[in-house]
Structure formats: C-alpha cells, structure tokens
Amino acid sequence: MEAFAILLLCSFLFANLTISTAVDTLNATQILKDGDTIVSATGRFELGFFTPSNSTKNKYLGIWYKQIPLKTAVWVANRESPINDSSAVFKLTKQGILIIQIHNGTIIWRSKASRPAGNPSATLFDTGNFVVRDENESDPENFLWQSFDYPCDKLLQGMKLGRDLVTGLDRPLLSWRTPDDPSPGNFTYRFDFGGFPELILREGSVIRFRPGPWNGVRFSGTPELKPNKFFTVSVVINDKEVYDTFVLHNSSVLSMMVLSHDGLWERLTWIDRTQSWQVFVTVQMDPCDSYGLCGAYGSCNASNSVKCSCLKGFVPKFQKVWDTQNWSHGCVRRTTLNCSSDGFFKYSNAKLPDSRQSWFNYSMNLDECKNLCTRNCSCTAYSNLDIRDGGSGCMLWFVDLVDIQQFSVNGQDLYVRMAASELDFSYDFGETESPKSKDKERIRVAFISMLSAAVLILGLTLILYICRKRRHEKPGLATPTSAPESSFSVKNQNEEFELPSFDLATIVLATDNFSIKNKLGQGSFGSVYKGILKDGREIAVKRLLRSSEEGLDGFKNEVVHIAKLQHRNLVKLLGCCIHADEKILIYEFMPNKSLDFFIFDETQSKPLDWPTRYNIINGIARGLLYLHQDSRQRIIHRDLKAGNVLLDYEMNPKISDFGLARSFGEKETEANTKKVVGTYGYMAPEYAIDGLYSIKSDVFSYGVLVLEIVTGKRNRGFCHPDHHLNLLGHAWRLFCEGKSMELMASTMRETCNPSEMLRSIHVGLLCVQQSPEDRPNMASVVMMLGSRGPLPNPKQPGFFTERDVVESTSSSLCTQKLVSSNDFTITMSEAR
Known part of the structure; x- marks a missing residue:
C-alpha cells in the first residue's frame, strides 16, 4: 500500500x-x-x-x-x-x-x-x-x-524593426505566403544601409516601395503620418542601432502594423463593435508609391492625370516611350552641367529621392550643406536631414535621383543641381531660391565668364602643383582628379621597390563613386568595393576609414608585406591609391567572396562538396607554408580566419588581409607584443594570454579553420546540448572516442572521402594543441595531408577547459548570434 x-x-x-x-x-x-x-x-x-x-x-x-x-x-x-x-x-x-x-x-x-x-x-x-x-x-x-x-509579419507596440549595429542582429518583417499559410512569403520589409538608412519593401529582390528617409517627424514619403492621439511613431538612428517602432497612447487598444501577404504595409485596429480588424491606414496610398515609377529625375504627382513629369531642366530620355506612359527610363539633363557655374533649384513638398547611397551629417546647417555640395562636382542634390526647429543636418546625393514624389503638404525641401541657364526658366514644381539669389547668380555667372580665360591659364600653370598638394575633403566625398597612373615607393626593411599607383579618378570611375551596389563588405579598417577598370579588369578596392589610425598602420603594413608576394594561394595586390586622406588598396577580384560566406550557412554551403573543401584545406596550407618558409622573409599572418580566405572563380582559396601581419628575420622564431590583435576563436593561447606569437600561432589558427571547414560550425559560438566545450574540445572528445566522423557537416555525406576527412580532422587537432612545441610546422602539415602514413596522436587542444555556464565574459561564452563573433578583428592592449 x-x-x-x-x-x-x-x-x-x-x-x-x-x-x-x-x-x-x-x-x-x-x-x-x-x-x-x-x-x-x-x-x-x-x-x-x-x-x-x-x-x-x-x-x-x-x-x-x-x-x-x-x-x-x-x-x-x-x-x-x-x-x-x-x-x-x-x-x-x-x-x-x-x-x-x-x-x-x-x-x-x-x-x-x-x-x-x-x-x-x-x-x-x-x-x-x-x-x-x-x-x-x-x-x-x-x-x-x-x-x-x-519578428514574422507583424510589428507590435515596443517591437523594433531594424538592426543592432553592435551584434549585427537584423529584425526584418517577412510576409505570410497566404492568409492561411505562415511560411515566409514573397515580401520583406527591412532597413537598407550604405548611405542614410531607409526602410525598403521588396518582392523577392525587386524594390516595390520605400516610405522615404526619416526626417525627425515622419518618413518624407508619408505626408499623412502626422502626430495624433492614437500612436507615436519614432525612428532611432545612431552608431549602435537603427530601428523603427511605435507606442500606443491607449494601452487598451489592440493595434499593430502588418506586412500583408500581397505586400501592403498596413495598420490594423481591432473594433469590438464589428468583431473584426479594421485597416486604420495603408501606407501605399496611390500609384506614385510604386518605387521608381517615373525613373531617374522624374517626379510623380498622384493628383495629376498624367502621373509623371521630368524635373526642371530635364527631358524624357526616350520621348516616344515616355508618351506611351512608360516612364521607367526616366529623364536626362537638357543642359550639361558646368560645375563652376551651376546653381540649385528648390523643390518644395517633395518626397526625398532614394537616399541609400547618400552622404549625411547631423551637425551641419543648410548653408554648409549647400557649400559642400557646390564644391563637389559629383553632388547632384542636397537637403536638410531633420525638419524640426527650422531644419538641421545635411544629406548629399551623388547619384541619379530616383523615386521623387510631389505632395500638396507635408513634403520636404530638395535642392537639385542645375546648369545656370536652366534657372532662368519658370517651372510649376519648385521655385528658385529667391529673386535676390537669382540676381546674385546672374552676376556670379557673368563674373565667372569674364575670368574663365584667366582661370584656365592659371589652372594649367598650377595643375601639377595642385595635383600633388594634399587637400582636405569631407568624409564620404570622392573628388576625382586626373593624375596619370604611376608608382608608389615601398621600403621593406633593406629593400625598396615600386608598387603601381592608381589615381583617385580611376578608382572612383571603376567603383561608380564607391556605390553601395558595388560594396562587397566592411571590416574594422574600412570597406571593400568591386570595380571594373577601363580595360575590363575586375578589381577589389579596399577603402580605409579616414579616421582610423589603426587603418593607416594596417595600410602601410599590408603594402609592405604583400606587395612582393607571389603565390597562387595568396591574394595579389595590384596597387594602391593615396590622395589627400584617401588610402586605398587595389587587389585582384575574387568573385566567390570569402570562405565564411559558404561554410557557416547550410544553404550556401551546398556548392562546397568534400573535394572542394579538401582542396581549400590543402590550398590554405600551401599558402601559409609559402609565408612561413618560402617567401623572401618569414611572415606571420596573425589573423587567419574564414573571413580572410577568399575564393576565386574555381573556388581555389587565397589568403588575404595582411594588415596585422609581422615579418621575422631568417633566424627569428618568435616575438612578444604588448598589443594583442586578431580574432577571438582563432588566436593561439600563448598569444591571446601572453602576447607571444610565432609561426605556430598561425598553425593554431589554421587548425581551427580546418575543423570549421569540416564541421560547418564556428569555434567561437559553438554550443552542444551535452557539454559546454568549444568546437576544438568537442572535436577532441569525439576523436578520443573514435567518433570523429560525427563531426562531418550533413551537406557532405554524399561526397565525403572518409580517409581524407579523418586525416583532415586528425591534422587539425595536431595544429590546435595547447603547447606551440607540440604543433607541427606548415611543411609537416602539407606533407601529412598529402600522405597516407600514420600520424601522432594529438594532445589536448588549447582553450579546452569546459566553459562555466554562469560566467558572462565574452571570451568564454557559448554564443550563437546572427552575425558571427568570429567576424570581428579585435585589439587588446595589455600591461606588462
């Protein structure tokens, strides 16, 4: 009982x-x-x-x-x-x-x-x-x-639609496929970055709608969004996060924003009387809300029978096509700009053009904004960033103006660059800045005309001096010059050699003025863009941050260490560009991006079958061997990781980014530093803890990379339900239990060669052993990968100790984030 x-x-x-x-x-x-x-x-x-x-x-x-x-x-x-x-x-x-x-x-x-x-x-x-x-x-x-x-398809009070710029967490909305099917549909709504952040609604990859940039009160393309008694919309844009959110003034009201399955961005409110959801507002109000309906330099007005017209000073690019009400080709200038004599035409109550490729500054006023745009011949328009308290901030455009709309009220002022002669014509949509400014403009044009010959002669006389003189430029603005391609003298210890030098005008032309559409990625020292030279060569352009002292050190360091290196598994440096405070490196273009783009994403990793991965493992080893042993001087990379291995057209690996590299003399084997640089998850223990680095530091990083390639998992951020070890500890535990094949990524099961797989895991574990003396050098690694003989048993890997689940320090956490913790190169200064 x-x-x-x-x-x-x-x-x-x-x-x-x-x-x-x-x-x-x-x-x-x-x-x-x-x-x-x-x-x-x-x-x-x-x-x-x-x-x-x-x-x-x-x-x-x-x-x-x-x-x-x-x-x-x-x-x-x-x-x-x-x-x-x-x-x-x-x-x-x-x-x-x-x-x-x-x-x-x-x-x-x-x-x-x-x-x-x-x-x-x-x-x-x-x-x-x-x-x-x-x-x-x-x-x-x-x-x-x-x-x-x-989030899914609905934005509730207090939710953030946007991105955490520190962690990389993105919070887009994805529509349902149908009203009865919650699987992801065809429409997405998220912030796009590059210039000023903008919310973009896409159907697949096609842009369907944007509400316009946030101006402190509303999105410039939503004049109906007014302060009201029901809710308050706010947008936060700073260096830590960008997001859109709203607050309901009456907490008892049930209301939400919804991205419908057919692509409408709507506010729904529950009505007890009808026991149904009522559409409070649909943001897309009329045909003019269709993105780019009128093409470049076209303006849409929903109140007109013919919706599209060209901006003042512009005419349809293809008149006959335009007359059929196909406006997608847009408009072109009637009069070519002269730069020195151009003026600006003011459009009132406008929806600002697509600003994703704009430059912006919150501290400037409108006059400073105008002066800055005037001085740069590539600047096509300017506007205030914030309309509160009379207006503040500055936004500049350097591309064709797309998706402009004319409203009757609650629009924004836009100043578009015009040839001086065009400012004499009247125009319904907009106004010149003022009669007085118009008279001043005429006087200025006449004065400039009289002095043009003298200026030309003086300019020809001083052009060589001007091209060599360092001039101050505002951040984000590229002012092309026409200096011929030359060479840049590089001194590498006792050796001096010439590196091809590109003029800034060539780089600006090749990258479409560093267009966001050509942007390949961004690191701690700057951004990388794709470019095409006049001879058709594809290039990768690394543009260093002007404010980064570390970026300048990295620039010099990379030039010194990679300029003379020639190996099929190293990215080739083609040249550099130094102009004022612009520091640019030009590389051969790698079309298949970096290794981390493939191996850590189950969808993207499908092209990487086992033969391809094994070729990458061997290629990286040969590249490191060249750096450590066969180059003119012994070079330690110090930041080897998946993000710094690029892939060419045939998926062959090429080691890149030598900004942190250090060179050794022929008899040197290790060095000590007070400044630890590198990437968490790849740094060897003796380097991360004591600042000691050697060729064995790179060997450790290589071993981590091999295990990541095999498993498709990151070392830092690896989590397992049975323990709190990182990837290295997990791999060693399975190796000791004779279960190494369990490490294999699921996408390789059909193409795997078991003997190559097991040997790669074995070699990877040998490379990540705790003691540098136990790790093989890269010559041994290459030999072990290419042979079938017995291998020594690996000892316990570095950083093997199981992490404390209560501990909260970033160096020991089992982290899984949308943006990899491995992607960030860190710098730590240690007292000694």
Whole structure:
C-alpha cells in the first residue's frame, strides 16, 4: 500500500510537468503539448500550438491575441516546418534553448542561444514578447532570447524593426505566403544601409516601395503620418542601432502594423463593435508609391492625370516611350552641367529621392550643406536631414535621383543641381531660391565668364602643383582628379621597390563613386568595393576609414608585406591609391567572396562538396607554408580566419588581409607584443594570454579553420546540448572516442572521402594543441595531408577547459548570434 502511494505521488508530480492555461512561464522541467497553452499575466496574449484555418491540418507554435474571438497569430516559431499531427512538444532546455520536438525525437525548430544560462525560464509578457532569461533577470539587455528579435509579419507596440549595429542582429518583417499559410512569403520589409538608412519593401529582390528617409517627424514619403492621439511613431538612428517602432497612447487598444501577404504595409485596429480588424491606414496610398515609377529625375504627382513629369531642366530620355506612359527610363539633363557655374533649384513638398547611397551629417546647417555640395562636382542634390526647429543636418546625393514624389503638404525641401541657364526658366514644381539669389547668380555667372580665360591659364600653370598638394575633403566625398597612373615607393626593411599607383579618378570611375551596389563588405579598417577598370579588369578596392589610425598602420603594413608576394594561394595586390586622406588598396577580384560566406550557412554551403573543401584545406596550407618558409622573409599572418580566405572563380582559396601581419628575420622564431590583435576563436593561447606569437600561432589558427571547414560550425559560438566545450574540445572528445566522423557537416555525406576527412580532422587537432612545441610546422602539415602514413596522436587542444555556464565574459561564452563573433578583428592592449 505504501509503495502504491509513492507511485501515485510520482505520477501526480510527473503530470504536473505539463503546462496549464493559468501559467505564463515555462521552465526547464516542463513541456508544452498540443492543447496546452501559456497565457500572459493579464490574459492579453496566449502561446501554444494552433492551426491557421480549417482549410489546413498543419500546426504551428505561435502567439496570438487571447481576448478576441478571431485567432490572430502575431508570431510563429516553426514557419518553415509545419507539424501534421498532435505529437509535438515544446520545451526549454537547461542551456536556455527553446525546441519543438516531434514524435520520433526530431527537433524541427530551435531558438538561438546568446549565451549559456544558469537557471533559465521562458515567460510570455503582456506585450506579446516571449522571453528566455535567467531566474530573476529583468534587464532586457541581459535576456538570453526573445521573440521580439525574430519578428514574422507583424510589428507590435515596443517591437523594433531594424538592426543592432553592435551584434549585427537584423529584425526584418517577412510576409505570410497566404492568409492561411505562415511560411515566409514573397515580401520583406527591412532597413537598407550604405548611405542614410531607409526602410525598403521588396518582392523577392525587386524594390516595390520605400516610405522615404526619416526626417525627425515622419518618413518624407508619408505626408499623412502626422502626430495624433492614437500612436507615436519614432525612428532611432545612431552608431549602435537603427530601428523603427511605435507606442500606443491607449494601452487598451489592440493595434499593430502588418506586412500583408500581397505586400501592403498596413495598420490594423481591432473594433469590438464589428468583431473584426479594421485597416486604420495603408501606407501605399496611390500609384506614385510604386518605387521608381517615373525613373531617374522624374517626379510623380498622384493628383495629376498624367502621373509623371521630368524635373526642371530635364527631358524624357526616350520621348516616344515616355508618351506611351512608360516612364521607367526616366529623364536626362537638357543642359550639361558646368560645375563652376551651376546653381540649385528648390523643390518644395517633395518626397526625398532614394537616399541609400547618400552622404549625411547631423551637425551641419543648410548653408554648409549647400557649400559642400557646390564644391563637389559629383553632388547632384542636397537637403536638410531633420525638419524640426527650422531644419538641421545635411544629406548629399551623388547619384541619379530616383523615386521623387510631389505632395500638396507635408513634403520636404530638395535642392537639385542645375546648369545656370536652366534657372532662368519658370517651372510649376519648385521655385528658385529667391529673386535676390537669382540676381546674385546672374552676376556670379557673368563674373565667372569674364575670368574663365584667366582661370584656365592659371589652372594649367598650377595643375601639377595642385595635383600633388594634399587637400582636405569631407568624409564620404570622392573628388576625382586626373593624375596619370604611376608608382608608389615601398621600403621593406633593406629593400625598396615600386608598387603601381592608381589615381583617385580611376578608382572612383571603376567603383561608380564607391556605390553601395558595388560594396562587397566592411571590416574594422574600412570597406571593400568591386570595380571594373577601363580595360575590363575586375578589381577589389579596399577603402580605409579616414579616421582610423589603426587603418593607416594596417595600410602601410599590408603594402609592405604583400606587395612582393607571389603565390597562387595568396591574394595579389595590384596597387594602391593615396590622395589627400584617401588610402586605398587595389587587389585582384575574387568573385566567390570569402570562405565564411559558404561554410557557416547550410544553404550556401551546398556548392562546397568534400573535394572542394579538401582542396581549400590543402590550398590554405600551401599558402601559409609559402609565408612561413618560402617567401623572401618569414611572415606571420596573425589573423587567419574564414573571413580572410577568399575564393576565386574555381573556388581555389587565397589568403588575404595582411594588415596585422609581422615579418621575422631568417633566424627569428618568435616575438612578444604588448598589443594583442586578431580574432577571438582563432588566436593561439600563448598569444591571446601572453602576447607571444610565432609561426605556430598561425598553425593554431589554421587548425581551427580546418575543423570549421569540416564541421560547418564556428569555434567561437559553438554550443552542444551535452557539454559546454568549444568546437576544438568537442572535436577532441569525439576523436578520443573514435567518433570523429560525427563531426562531418550533413551537406557532405554524399561526397565525403572518409580517409581524407579523418586525416583532415586528425591534422587539425595536431595544429590546435595547447603547447606551440607540440604543433607541427606548415611543411609537416602539407606533407601529412598529402600522405597516407600514420600520424601522432594529438594532445589536448588549447582553450579546452569546459566553459562555466554562469560566467558572462565574452571570451568564454557559448554564443550563437546572427552575425558571427568570429567576424570581428579585435585589439587588446595589455600591461606588462
């Protein structure tokens, strides 16, 4: 009888591991089954498994409004993995990871862990946010995970539509495929970057709508967005984050923004009287909201019968096509600009042009903005950045002006560059700056005309001096000159040689004035652009940040170390450009981007079968061997990582980015530094801790890279449900258990060569051993990869110690973020 009572008690306790509808929190000892739900504290939101409609049997885990009869899902977890039976369970692991598991044990969805948890729990807040946090943690900055960071098609009060610039976390909206199918549809809405950040609505890759840049009060293309008693919209743009959000003035109102399945950006409000959602406003109001309807330098006015017209001083590019009301080709200037005598025409109540390739500055006033645009012949227009308090800030355009719209009220002033002669004509849309300024402009033009001959003679006399003189330029502006291609003298210890030098005009032309569409990526020292020279050669252009002293050091360092290197597995430096405070390096173009673009993304990694990966592993080894042994001087890279291995047309690897490299004399083997530079996850222990670096430091980084190539997982950020080891520790544990093949990425199962795979893992583990003396040199690595003989057993890898799940320092966390922790090169100064 006593045994029966104990059994009954255990059964009762086990039954209480499930969740009832009265609970708002899920902990690691509970599970949520089909039919169970979690309800927020005041009963506004509910979480559980649901079916979108009667027309489908698919089930999803989601959050919906509980207080209304029409089940409206505001967030869905397993959008791409529907459940077709009632066997699924939802639970929280002890590591703080949420998972959905079906009957056969397969995990069909899991959350991303920002760091290990101590005693995690998941709570559904009354905001509709489902949060995983450590026990008693209330600071949102310390949440382990939250559904608000992974929105679907709806934006609730307090949610952020935008990007965290520190972590790289992006929060776009993705429409449902249909009203009954929550899988990702064709439309996305997110911030685009490059110039001034703008929200862009796309259908697939095609831009359909943009509300215009935020001007402090509203988006410049949404004049109907006025301060009102119902809600307040705000946009935050700073160096840490960019996002759009809203706050409801009446918390009892149910209202949300929705990206509909057919691409409309709408505000919906629940009406109790009709028991339905009512469209409060649809942001796309008329045909003029279609992106680029009138083409370049065209303006759209919804109140006109013919929607499109050319801006003042412009005519249709193809008149006959324009007359058929096909305006997509846009307009061209009627009169060529003269630069020195150009003026500006003011358009009032306009939607500002696409600003994603603009330059902006918050501290300048409108006069300073005009002067800056006047001095740069490539500047096509300018405007205030913020319209509050009479206007402030500056935005400049250097490209064709696209997607302009004319409003009757609540538009913005736009100043477009014009030939002086065009300013004499009247025009309905816009106005010259003032009669007085017009008279001044005529006087200025006459004066300039009289002096033009003298200026030309003087200019020809002084052109050589001017081209060589360093001139100050504002950030973001490229002023082309016409200096011929020459050479730049580089001194490398006792050797001096010439490196081809490109003039700035050539680089500006090749990159379309550093257009955002040509931008390949960005690092800590600057941005990289694709360019095409006049002879058709494709190049990669690294433009260093002007404000970065480290960038300048990296520039000099890279020129010194890579200029004379010639190896098929090293990126070739073609030349450089030094003009005023512009520091630019020109490389051969690598069309297949960097290795990390492929190996860490399951979709992108499909082209990388095992033969290709094995070729990359061997190619990187040969490139390092050349640096360490066969180059004119022994070079240590110090920042070898997946992001610094580029791939050519045939997916052959080429080591790049020598900004942190150091050279050794023939008899030197190691050095010490007070400034530790490199990338977490790849740095050898003796270097990260004591500042000691040698060729064995690169060997350690190479070993990490080999294991990442094999597994498709990052070392830093690796998480496993059974332990808290990094990738190196996990690989060594499986090696000791004879289970190394379990490391293989799933995408390579059909192409894998087991002997090559096992040998690569074995060599990788030899390279990441704790002691530098135990690690092989690159000559041995190349030999071991190419042979079939026995290999020594590896010892314990560096940084093997299991991480403390309670510890919160970034160097020891088990981190999984949308943007890799490995991508950031760090610098640490240590006292000695």
